[in-house]
Amino acid sequence: MRDAAFFLIVDDHYLGLGRAVARRLVRLWQIDCHVFLENGGPRQQDDLGEDGVFLQRNLLKGLRPEGLPSTRNWPPIVYDRIFAPAFLTGYRRLIYLDADIYPCFAMPELLKIPLPGGIGAVQDTAAITAPPHLARMDAETWRRSIGLESGRYFNSGMLLIDPEIWQRTDYAAELRSYMAIYGAGVRMPDQDFLNAHFQGRWTELSPRCNFQKALFNYGYEKVFPPVFLHFSSFQKPWLKPDHIDSPHGQFFSVYQEMFAQAGVDHCLYLQKNPESALRKWRTSTRHTLSRWGVVTGKEKRQRREWDEKAALMFQSFAEDGVAHHYADMDFQLVEMPRPRISFDGRYLRRALEVSYDRI
Template identity: 55%
Template sequence: MSRAAFYLIVDGRYLPIALGLASRLVNLWKIDVHVFLEDRAVTDPPARVGSRIFLHLNVLDGLRPPDLPETPNWPAIVYDRVFAPRFLEDYDRLIYLDADIYPLRVDPSLLTVALPSGLGAVQDTASIGFSPHVTKLDRPAWCASIGLQSERYFNSGVLVIDRETWNRIDFSTELTRYMARHADAVRMPDQDFLNYLFQGRWTEFSPAVNFQKAIFNYGYERTFPPVFLHFSSFQKPWLKPDALESPHGQFFPLFQQMIREAGHDPALVQSGRRESVMRRLRKTSRAWLSQRGFSTRKEARQRREWQERARHLSTGFQADLRSGRYVDTTVQDIDPINPALSFDGQYLRRPLVITLEESV
């Protein structure tokens, strides 16, 4: 087995979460974790971070080209994930993780599957059959706008990397060239760039390896038992408690525990924002009506959208499984899925049916 490590890249706000995640990864996977803290405001990082956890302060500063496009949800720090592998020369296999991930189980195939292009990833499940809503384009037009000819588009929250092959790429030059042509079109900047650079060449893992929030409501955790659960939206499970009928409610105490066991106060990463009284009343009244069999326009619209997305997901996953596209599974069909969804006055929701693997 190749020598392997995880790595994460965060600013000071996310450091307690990243160190909690790193501790759980070490306990489960028994391999090293490197946390790159990229924040010029931090001058006194924690001296002790745990066994097999390594903290790097601002070592990636200055590597990315200047003036790369960024958004509030995609700050410039996201580009740094492509440069970090050059500082991890002691490893053959690297796995990059976003910090909004909860590890559920170990899958050794991530450490052994061949990666001819240097990259393995998982399809972006939010864009199966659709384009990002912020683009206001249909999917073919969106793909063309970011230079993508391939129909496959991956999520960059989990990247499985062959370090030697990866480090042969001059990412600074490639980024500069790409943004000179497509900067006005990108909405998920580094993810769009990586999809362009690796189109038609990346090795594809099943949704189990990056089980994204976009499919939480569809019951696919039976077909694809999650390795990494990815809370890939503005809703983060550590921000505030929620009902146990939702994944965010299920995982709020688990994130609290993970952060606390790493020696940090989970209250430091919780949100201090409160809903307005009017917003809370509207939400409560819609939920009350739903529980009594009366569907508001908001709920009806969301259920129609759920049905449409469910058709795209089912068709796409069935085709992928039957073609043997995924390198980490031999499953060939989807388990029957008919999840019961409740409406909390704002969103449709259901709890995830998962097994939590613990270290031995």
């Protein structure tokens, strides 16, 4: 049995991105990476691989039950991560990654963490301070609406999996049963299901294993140096050049380099729809006013929200440190980080103080 492998799941549009991320993962970690392409075409398994990257075409077709809830931001393909481990049973450990995650460096010790419940994951950072905004309800009501009794809720963008334990479950049957009861309440369908299914059994990892966008403005990258940097919002670093003091501007050239190393044309991933002139003018005006010390209502609201979220986040992480919640590290948080943030006319922003291996 081989030690470990990564896997990603993409459609045609994200195939180039997936292959670029996979190539970087293989070179960093020196283990296999499987890219599952689901585009409705014929099934085909690449048994040879290219530099440790294996392309699996439409192997997952027909495995997910019909009629599962989905949204524009959570299309049906997201369920496929649940079924992919069935094709990767020759490994002791698997790591699933969303395609919008940038691998910063290797952490081999992650592969040795015991997984008595079959899965390791990282708390969904946004859920620390509030339930999903689409839920429009308090946290307790939201949790009940998706069958979650635990106060811990993980993000499914990075999953550490024991494939032998994982395969003991008939996920198609479990999904049908779960959605029959909670389908009307789910907002992030497969993620809600996985949280309910594994509640009380998942091994919690630190934010360094899935450093999500909701953490970017709060200065915790020094506490949890990102192994996997997750651009978990509509702002993606490959779409367009941006302010260098924002993570998306900071990583634009990094993604260009990663695409080039994989032989992928980065222009295929550039944003096609230009921003309206009026919106640009409003953003520029608010940015200029902020630089002059004039605080607009929009900036004032965002800074007030930052203060509220920063306090809740600090309290949560401090409690996690005392309780030794994370299987991959111990830490103590004594003082709340207070990074310098600026207002770009639309959002608060700051560059991340992170390092990553160049290959």
